Amino acid sequence: MIADILLKAIASAALTDLAELNLDFIEVETPKHEALGDISTPVAMQLAKRLRKNPFSIADAIIAAIHAPEIFASVEKAGAGFINFRLQPSYLYEELRKLYTERSRYLRPNVGKGRNIQIEFVSANPTGPLHLGHGRGAALGAAVANLFSAAGYSVEREFYVNDAGRQVKLLGESVFARYKQLTNTPCDFPANGYHGDYVDVLAREIHAAYKDKFSVAGFGDVSEFFIDYAYKAMLSEIKKDLSDFGVEFDRWQSERELFSDGTVMKAIEQLRDKGYVYEEDSAVWFKATAFGDEKDRVVIKSDGQYTYFASDIAYHVLKINRGFDELINIWGADHHGYIPRIRAVIKAAGHDENKLTVLLVQMVMLLRGGVPVQMSKRAGEFVTLKEVVSEVGRDITRFIFLTRRPDSQLEFDMETVKKESSENPVFYVQYAYARINSVFTKAKERQIPLSFDGGTDLSGLATPEELQLIKKLIFYPMTFLNAVRTREPHRITFYLQELAGLFHPFYNKYRILGEENSLSRARLMLCACVKIVLEEGLGILGVSAPDKM
RNA sequence: GCGCCUGUAGCUCAGCAGGACAGAGCAACUGCCUUCUAAGCAGUAGGUUGGGGGUUCGAGUCCCUCCAGGCGCGCCA
Incomplete structure (x- = not known):
């Protein structure tokens, strides 16, 4: 609005060479100090360099070209060449009335114009409860989604479920081992297994329902049952925790499905057809270096197993092919090294890599009274999102996450937060x-x-x-x-x-x-x-x- | 070793697209509840923006370098 007036003024200020300047953005800001004015623009100073003219004379020319007495009570040149505006009270009243009568039409300028945007966030492995770091990603993702939705975009919120592969298998195996203990049959706990209390809870649930039915079985005989039972239980707990945290998703994409319906195979074949997939050392590689990544990446290992990256390729190709104008991924900062290879996939699939934005959210350091709380998902030592939310409250937790830039590490001290909670x-x-x-x-x-x-x-x-x-x-x-x-x-x-x-x-x-x-x-x-x-x-x-x- | 992120008041953090005298909350100190909610208000104090160079009319913001912290660099997931 104000910027438009400025633009017109600049255009008519007889600054003839202006056309070639391509001013797509006029900076308008609120001055730090009320005394300076209601709004101001440094545009004259910015133009000074490009036009090789004195900023003051530019400012004068612009000011002379502004004729909007119904809006501006005063337009003044100041400081090093700022133009400061003071708004007419009548204008302020009129705008306020517009705000009141138009509501969202006033508050939500439609810049999205119905463009489709997909935002994928949290996507935690269903191998245990969510921790505070997931909460930060959830709060951010939900807020970004709300932001885009309010701005007139059509937004889809997606959670990618890593229900295939080693981690859910390990979870199932861990539950199985605990179950065997309950039936007093000897069983080795898997190396790198999950040790959290929730594993025992699942084992007890299964034992209560099925008694000693599986006590003579080896894990191989019943792995499907244990894995499915365990990860599905965890997933529904994750869903509930998110929902309690006020975060909802439109779509839950299963990684397993990508394998079972052939999406993974198809995606790799398509890349192979384009010449971006090759075999070496009896493994199958994706030529990521052709698209800016620092090394090529294995897609199928020499033992025939797909890597995690294989389904990631399929997942992102699927997403981009579903016709979104933009994809946003919210990842923990520990995954930043994966950005180049995913970008490479987007490019290899024939899409503009700028359609993908990855927002990294940095770690959350959980403290209690100044002392870091050690967290290890494997060892089962961690404070869950649920616990934090029930201890300090959902609004406080979300607000704290959203008063920090995503890319700065965050200290979350339970004691401080609670102590300050009344203030x-x-x-x-x-x-x-x-x-x-x-x-x-x-x-x-x-x-x-x-x-x-x-x-x-x-x-x-x-x-x-x-x-x-x-x-x-x-x-x-x-x-x-x-x-x-x-x-x-x-x-x-x-x-x-x-x-x-x-x-x-x-x-x-x-x-x-x-x-x-x-x-x-x-x-x-x-x-x-x-x-x-x-x-x-x-x-x-x-x-x-x-x-x- | 290489890459990414961070370093701003005692503490936790902002600083909007390179613009004016670097801000807020907490903590500290002084006042304010018979009037619409004191989870509030008015005020005081607190800074070499990690160090050093550079670009610019102008740098917390951009570039280089050094220091400190975090996180990544697998035919792991």
Whole structure:
């Protein structure tokens, strides 16, 4: 909006060589200090270099070309060449009314235009419960999905289930060994087996249901039953934990199916037809180096077994062939080394590699009172996502994950989190929402109407606190679009804290009810807008907006 | 050894696409509840942005280098 006006101004500012500059993005920002203006742009300074002209004269030319007195109360050149704008209160009121009447149309600029995007996240092995790191991926993935969905994309959320291969077999074998112990038949526990309590639980379940039925069997005789029983149980536990964490998926893609329905074989054959697959040392290789990877990768081992990478190839080829405009994978940072080979697959399959985006989420260091909690899935020593969520709460957990950039390591200290929980930032935001709700309840009791329209008189909103609040609200779409562009939901989190940080002082200083009628109505409508935006932002983060606290 | 990520206030973290005097929460200190929720508000204090070079009118942000931490570098999954 503002950027459009600027663009037109620049175009008509007789800066003739402008056409070739290809200005697809005009930087508009809110100044760090209120005193400087409501919005500003460094565009004159940026143009100075390209046009080889003095930034001040460029700024003058742009300013002279801006004719929008109904929007700008002032347009000034400042500092090293910034152009600072001050907005007309009447413009602010008009925008606020638009926000109120248009709601999501105002808050969710449609940049996706129905394009299809698929986001795959969590995809934890069904060999044990989710830990906190998975929770971080889940919170991020869900929020990114919400972000894109709000931006007008058609979004599919997928969980890739690694139900084939060695790990689920080891799980089944571990459960089998525990089962044998329950039937007092000797059995070696598998090397590298899973030691968690949940393995015993599964063994006991099976023993309770089937008694000693399998006690004389060797693992080979009953492996299918034990493997299936165990991983399916784990998978449904994972589903439940995610659901309790507020994270839902549209699709669960089984790795097994990729083998059984021939997808893996077909994908490899297709690559072979294109000449990207060859045999050497009695193994089958994918020519990843032809597409930028540092070495070729084995697809079928010399013993005839497929590698994990084989099904990964099939999985990604399948995904990209399903016609998505973009694929997003959210991976733990420990998998970053796999990015080049997956990119190579996308390219080899004849697609633009830029259709794939991998978001890496760094490790979560779990601490208790400053002491790191050692975690080892194999040894069964770890704190699960479920435990953390039940101890510190879902909203806090999600909010903490989403107040950090994904690519920075995160310290999660249970004691600190709990200690701070009464003063947790998430409550600060939620409290603003609850307070507004409470005022509305009071208003209803006094039979004050709570519906507003384009004609509501807002001119009473004239204090600095009120004007700042309005500006913050109507600038939400800017933050939103930046969050979408960068795939960084934490920008929403910080925005919400800032919004709440403007609301509370306002609430504290002024009265909403009990003022002269039109002022009271105006303030109620302002609150309604704050409520709308809080709800919108919290919704994207997957954090609840409680009516009462 | 090579690659990726990180290093910002005592602690946990932001810093928006290279722009103005580097911000927030917690912790510390001073005040504020008979008025719509004090999970709140007003205020004080706290920094050589890991070190050093470079590019630029301008660098926390880009490049090089060094230091520190994390994670990867299999015919493992």
